[in-house]
Amino acid sequence: MKAVLALALLFAGCASFDGRGLVAGQSPAHDVERRMGPAADKRAGPAGETWLYYSRQPFGRKTFVARVASDGRLVALEQRLTDENVARISAQTTRRDDVRDLLGPPYTVSSFPRMEREIWQYYMRHFGDPGIPVTLYVQFSPDGVAREVYLIDETSGSRRRS
Numbered sequence: 367m368k369a370v371l372a373l374a375l376l377f378a379g380c381a382s383f384d385g386r387g388l389v390a391g392q393s394p395a396h397d398v399e400r401r402m403g404p405a406a407d408k409r410a411g412p413a414g415e416t417w418l419y420y421s422r423q424p425f426g427r428k429t430f431v432a433r434v435a436s437d438g439r440l441v442a443l444e445q446r447l448t449d450e451n452v453a454r455i456s457a458q459t460t461r462r463d464d465v466r467d468l469l470g471p472p473y474t475v476s477s478f479p480r481m482e483r484e485i486w487q488y489y490m491r492h493f494g495d496p497g498i499p500v501t502l503y504v505q506f507s508p509d510g511v512a513r514e515v516y517l518i519d520e521t522s523g524s525r526r527r528s
Contacts (some may be wrong), residue, residue, distance in 0.1 A: 375461075383422060385430060385443045393440040398432045405432075407471045415441060419470035424489040427499065429470040438444040446470055447490035452502060455515050472504075482508055492517065 385402050398418060399405070405418035411472075414436035422428045446469050455465055465486065472486035485487040488502045491497035498519055505514040 383426065383430070384445075385420075385432065388432075388440055388443055390442050395432075395438045395440070398434065398443075399441055402430070402432065403405045404523050407466075409467060410440060411467075417467070419446075421471055421473070423473040424457070424481075427489045427491050429488070447488055447502075448494070449492060452490075452517065455504060455512055457512055459514045459516050462512070464508050465504055465512060479511075483513070491521070 369496060374436040385398070388401060395416075396470050397417075398405060402418075402420050406421040406432060407419040409417045409419070411417040411433060416434045418429040418432040418434060420432065421431075422430070427447065428445055429446045431446050432443050435441050454460070463497070469488060470486055474487045476485045477483075478485065484506045486506070488504075490500055490502055492500045500520060501518045503516040503518070504512050505516075507513045
């Protein structure tokens with residue numbers, strides 16, 4: 367039993383929840399992966415950057431993106447599930463790939479063929495941390511355009527539509 371506990375503590379100490387200790391402009395990509403664990407998604411960013419997404423959903427309610435330059439150095443580490451980023455999603459305009467780049471991989475994807483909707487679900491905090499726990503739903507039509515954006519307040523059940 368003690369060996370199992372010691373092993374669990376060892377593995378828990380290997381990965382950092384938020385990338386603590388990483389330094390933009392200095393930390394190499396292998397340090398990012400060593401500290402934060404395997405990326406949930408990897409996408410090409412502008413100017414030859416590689417974006418590594420680290421989801422901490424559902425309970426952490428955060429998704430971090432480590433932006434790595436073409437020279438292999440960390441450019442920035444950003445928390446993407448923010449009110450400011452959600453406000454950038456415009457119903458009837460924003461495309462699926464834009465949401466994926468902006469917020470990272472959703473926690474769940476549900477398909478509703480009769481409604482002709484694919485719904486991406488994210489858990490986040492409204493007004494920052496420790497803010498109000500909310501669930502974000504982004505509904506896409508078959509053409510890949512966000513048609514509806516909902517933030518559901520988990521404490522009261524009220525919703526805000528964008």
